[in-house]
Amino acid sequence: MTTSARLRISLDSSSPEPVFSQICSAISSEVTFGRLQPGMRLPTTRALAAELQVAVNTVAKVYRELEIAGFVEGRGRQGTFIVDQSGTAGEREALRFTTSMRDLGLTREQALALVERAWG
16 A cells, blocks of 8 residues: 655745755655655645645656656656655666656657667
8 A cells, every 4th residue: 555645844935045945855754764664655746736835837847857767656637745755866866867857758668778878
């Protein structure tokens, strides 16, 4: 059974740090310090946006950024889930790379071809 994450995010409107960055920092800290466990499902973008009173696009951008950084994994309609951080640095970088390639609309074959060319 999947556990839904309960986020405790406090936004500071007087902070010079953008709201987007505040949300990213809050979630990544919760993962780093183990308060959000691997496999936990994050709230939907709409639900978190409503809770924080921010635009849905802001939360969607946060989730994309966290996915690139290897903190979360989007699983389409199933939702966004916390990723196990215990993997090797190489595994985390591979996850970041594949997420970036998918976001760019590349196929697996196209991404592998880029790696082959870059590897030399």
